[in-house]
Amino acid sequence: MRIVFMGSPDFSVKALEALCETDNEIICVYTQPPRPAGRGKADRPTAVHAFADAQGLPVRTPKSLKKDPAQAEFGALGADLAIVVAYGLILPQPVLDAPRLGCINLHASLLPRWRGAAPIQRAIMAGDRETAVQAMVMEAGLDTGPVLATARTDIASDDTAGSLHDRLAELGAQLLPSVIEALAGGALQPKAQSEEGVIYASKLGPEDQLIDWSKPASEIDCQIRGLSPFPGAYTFWTPPGAEKPVRLKLLMSRYEEDEGAPGEALDDQLLIGCGDGSVRITRLQRPGKGPMDVADFLRGTPIPAGMHFQ
Numbered sequence: 001m002r003i004v005f006m007g008s009p010d011f012s013v014k015a016l017e018a019l020c021e022t023d024n025e026i027i028c029v030y031t032q033p034p035r036p037a038g039r040g041k042a043d044r045p046t047a048v049h050a051f052a053d054a055q056g057l058p059v060r061t062p063k064s065l066k067k068d069p070a071q072a073e074f075g076a077l078g079a080d081l082a083i084v085v086a087y088g089l090i091l092p093q094p095v096l097d098a099p100r101l102g103c104i105n106l107h108a109s110l111l112p113r114w115r116g117a118a119p120i121q122r123a124i125m126a127g128d129r130e131t132a133v134q135a136m137v138m139e140a141g142l143d144t145g146p147v148l149a150t151a152r153t154d155i156a157s158d159d160t161a162g163s164l165h166d167r168l169a170e171l172g173a174q175l176l177p178s179v180i181e182a183l184a185g186g187a188l189q190p191k192a193q194s195e196e197g198v199i200y201a202s203k204l205g206p207e208d209q210l211i212d213w214s215k216p217a218s219e220i221d222c223q224i225r226g227l228s229p230f231p232g233a234y235t236f237w238t239p240p241g242a243e244k245p246v247r248l249k250l251l252m253s254r255y256e257e258d259e260g261a262p263g264e265a266l267d268d269q270l271l272i273g274c275g276d277g278s279v280r281i282t283r284l285q286r287p288g289k290g291p292m293d294v295a296d297f298l299r300g301t302p303i304p305a306g307m308h309f310q
Helices: 010-020 047-053 068-075 093-097 119-125 163-186 216-225 294-300
Strands: 001-009 025-030 035-037 042-044 081-085 103-107 113-116 131-136 145-154 199-201 232-239 246-254 271-273 279-287
Touching: 001 010, 001 047, 010 025, 010 047, 010 081, 010 163, 025 047, 035 119, 035 271, 093 145, 103 163, 113 119, 119 131, 119 163, 119 199, 119 216, 131 163, 145 163, 216 232, 216 246, 279 294
Parallel strands: 001 025, 001 081, 081 103, 113 199
Antiparallel strands: 035 042, 103 131, 131 145, 232 246, 246 279, 271 279
């Protein structure tokens, strides 16, 4: 089939790579425009753009698909199918209708749970035990379309958003070729999503990141792992003799049952008391420094029992 691929971040690359290994023709890749990044703020292409260039695939980077010229250009491609994986732009109805077989989206959740922008992070932050990547038919609504196929995975107690992201990207890449083959043969029957259990995975914001140590340790552990490695949950700590508190980004933790005052270091190995139970911090990052294991951090910056985090 003649396929248009639409995606932008690292999560999308595995799916495009898998698509390149099929017998289908990738007639164009749509991705978000290059944006300033790094210290020099030079324009940097998306991960999908870089991969497509390396494969010699034609790339388009419109800022929007809402206007007639962009929609006409898309329709003129004469695509049989569009595959959409974390593209980041809204597809208006004329774009959804242009491919002969429509537009298929790979979404990283068990729909209708966690429709929207941040399903991987929200699933961990909510303490979910299972998630999935699902292929669904795209509609005008936000992740409301019927589901074609599902690949499930458990969420482990040591999963972070980063580790789950990589696993779901791989599962999506494995699922995609069989979905396309079945669609071409008319063998897939879309299944409507349930009207019950709808939850939206709202975009992450600053209010999600600051740790409230009065909350139960199970929630804080999920918050830390669900926001790791980016954007990261954080707390403040004032080193002895310092005038201002230092912001610490906490990247990995585990739940423990020891009790203590919320925000208090319960030992000298960064076991921190919470509203109920405690969390053991195992990886963190100081401003201007790279991520490090707690043992390395404490070797140069001891934090004795009794110190408090804000």
